[in-house]
Amino acid sequence: MAATAGILTDIEGTTTPIAFVHRTLFPFARTRMAAFIATHRTEPEVAAALAETEKLAPGRAPLDTLLGWMDQDAKVMPLKALQGLIWRDGYAAGELQSELYPDVAPALRRWHAGGLRLAVYSSGSVGAQRLLFGHAPEGDLTPLFAGFFDTATGAKREAASYGAIARALDLGPGTLLFLSDVEAELDAAMAAGLATCQLVRPADGTVASSRHQTAADFAAVSNRFGLR
Ligand SMILES: [Mg+2]
Numbered sequence: 358m359a360a361t362a363g364i365l366t367d368i369e370g371t372t373t374p375i376a377f378v379h380r381t382l383f384p385f386a387r388t389r390m391a392a393f394i395a396t397h398r399t400e401p402e403v404a405a406a407l408a409e410t411e412k413l414a415p416g417r418a419p420l421d422t423l424l425g426w427m428d429q430d431a432k433v434m435p436l437k438a439l440q441g442l443i444w445r446d447g448y449a450a451g452e453l454q455s456e457l458y459p460d461v462a463p464a465l466r467r468w469h470a471g472g473l474r475l476a477v478y479s480s481g482s483v484g485a486q487r488l489l490f491g492h493a494p495e496g497d498l499t500p501l502f503a504g505f506f507d508t509a510t511g512a513k514r515e516a517a518s519y520g521a522i523a524r525a526l527d528l529g530p531g532t533l534l535f536l537s538d539v540e541a542e543l544d545a546a547m548a549a550g551l552a553t554c555q556l557v558r559p560a561d562g563t564v565a566s567s568r569h570q571t572a573a574d575f576a577a578v579s580n581r582f583g584l585r
Pocket of ligand 1: 368
């Protein structure tokens, strides 16, 4: 096995509880939606989202439509746009913090100090990734990362995506260790020649893979791969 030179990490189920979105982000947006619309309705991005909401549900007050969509957890573009704006403001105002498993920030700092190249690969946008790691309870962790990658680079279950990320980080695939909770993503990374380790977080109910190394937290990843 090649010595590890870089670590590429997934977010949900790996660095952050899967429940963070439902437990924190969604309620935060819901309680602020009415006031946010009242304050920002003339701003172009907000006005466009409200117009789109009215188009999708004619004859109904956009706020009622949006609250209904949130109750149903509907994946609708104007709702997602408004939620994103509310979260961005909340992070900037210090009213919203992301959540990392307690073993994550210490390990990232150790790995970075030890000279490893760190990067993030998530289906959430690069902008959302930067907000999440920039507003952690442990502080702004974005300076630790050499790269952020989302599905603009490719799908998470396709091997080509991982080859492209290794090249972008200027690392041989075999020296890059990919951390994720999802077996299909780990399979794709392995097919591209990356080293893999599955995070099996009890709180997330992850089922352990038989094809990949597994670890319960980032400290266990360090032990398994001989990292400091
Ligand atoms: Mg995940």
